[in-house]
Amino acid sequence: MGFKAITINTPSTEPAHIYSADDAALYNGIIGVDCVLELGSKMAASIISNNLIRITDGACVIQGHFGRIPFGEYEDMVIENGIADQMRNDIIVARFTTTSSGEVETYELVVLKGMSGISATDPIITIGDLEEGDYVRELPLYRVKISGLSITEVEPLFTSSITLDRVNKFETSGGTATAIALTLPNLVEGLSKTFICSTANGGAATTINTKPLYKPGTTTAPNLVAGKAYTVWYDLAGDRFYLKDDYTSKIINTVLTSVGWVGTSAPYSQEVAISEMTSTSNATVAISPGATTTEYNAAVDAMLHPSTQGDGTITIKAFDSKPTVDIPITVMILG
Numbered sequence: 001m002g003f004k005a006i007t008i009n010t011p012s013t014e015p016a017h018i019y020s021a022d023d024a025a026l027y028n029g030i031i032g033v034d035c036v037l038e039l040g041s042k043m044a045a046s047i048i049s050n051n052l053i054r055i056t057d058g059a060c061v062i063q064g065h066f067g068r069i070p071f072g073e074y075e076d077m078v079i080e081n082g083i084a085d086q087m088r089n090d091i092i093v094a095r096f097t098t099t100s101s102g103e104v105e106t107y108e109l110v111v112l113k114g115m116s117g118i119s120a121t122d123p124i125i126t127i128g129d130l131e132e133g134d135y136v137r138e139l140p141l142y143r144v145k146i147s148g149l150s151i152t153e154v155e156p157l158f159t160s161s162i163t164l165d166r167v168n169k170f171e172t173s174g175g176t177a178t179a180i181a182l183t184l185p186n187l188v189e190g191l192s193k194t195f196i197c198s199t200a201n202g203g204a205a206t207t208i209n210t211k212p213l214y215k216p217g218t219t220t221a222p223n224l225v226a227g228k229a230y231t232v233w234y235d236l237a238g239d240r241f242y243l244k245d246d247y248t249s250k251i252i253n254t255v256l257t258s259v260g261w262v263g264t265s266a267p268y269s270q271e272v273a274i275s276e277m278t279s280t281s282n283a284t285v286a287i288s289p290g291a292t293t294t295e296y297n298a299a300v301d302a303m304l305h306p307s308t309q310g311d312g313t314i315t316i317k318a319f320d321s322k323p324t325v326d327i328p329i330t331v332m333i334l335g
Contacts, residue, residue, distance in 0.1 A: 028064030288328035
């Protein structure tokens with residue numbers, strides 16, 4: 001069979017021509033990944049007992065196929081008893097099973113039981129390609145860590161979808177300054193994300209969703225400034241994120257005030273606050289093109305020169321006379 005028309009009316013006497021695979025193809029084209037949707041409680045899990053994990057309302061997608069727990073409802077997942085002094089990992093998955101187009105299919109939450117031992121290993125998850133004729137595809141939701149007879153942790157394994165109203169909006173980073181949390185789809189080579197940094201990291205080692213973040217082509221952590229937008233991309237081979245090269249120069253106009261000079265004799269110094277500046281920025285400083293003759297002559301007489309720079313500041317020194325007028329300057333931070 002070749003082209004199949006979907007959004008059309010057909011005679012009422014003919015059998016139904018739209019199957020779940022047709023509907024799933026549309027949503028798979030829109031969403032593109034297996035995920036949990038940003039709906040309700042987002043299928044949050046809680047430990048009820050050492051034999052019971054409760055999954056609350058939300059919806060998930062497996063290759064375009066939707067499954068949901070309605071608002072206010074839940075599903076309890078039974079966890080078999082652990083063994084004293086042994087470890088085990090169980091995986092809670094959403095499982096879609098088909099036979100062929102038009103026949104009965106199933107969609108359910110299932111617990112995959114791991115092997116008990118001195119150390120825990122995950123059970124095998126089936127991720128078949130439904131569009132290529134495979135019959136089973138599972139979306140891992142939670143890893144249930146069992147130590148002895150107790151459940152010690154329920155670890156989320158899924159990614160959340162990005163809703164259409166957020167596609168054209170930059171996400172503000174969650175987590176902490178050095179352990180950033182972002183909403184991301186499945187990590188694939190070259191995946192990029194632009195976000196607004198909520199908290200400066202001071203140049204300390206930083207991760208995004210537990211993956212290390214580095215400056216382009218290095219293993220050095222970048223200096224992230226709060227309130228600034230950054231674009232990162234994922235390196236699959238290295239299992240890490242890189243900050244994307246930013247070749248756009250930033251121009252900042254500011255003023256050296258006449259009362260801001262420090263020192264009783266030359267060289268005088270003045271520290272200027274520039275949020276975009278870092279200790280490693282490649283920057284130039286010049287008298288602003290709009291400076292008056294008086295301001296320009298004062299700058300020349302003072303023999304102004306940039307001295308040191310730090311995160312959020314640059315220091316200018318006057319190696320001759322102390323300026324008695326405000327001097328407008330332009331700082332260009334090169335990309």
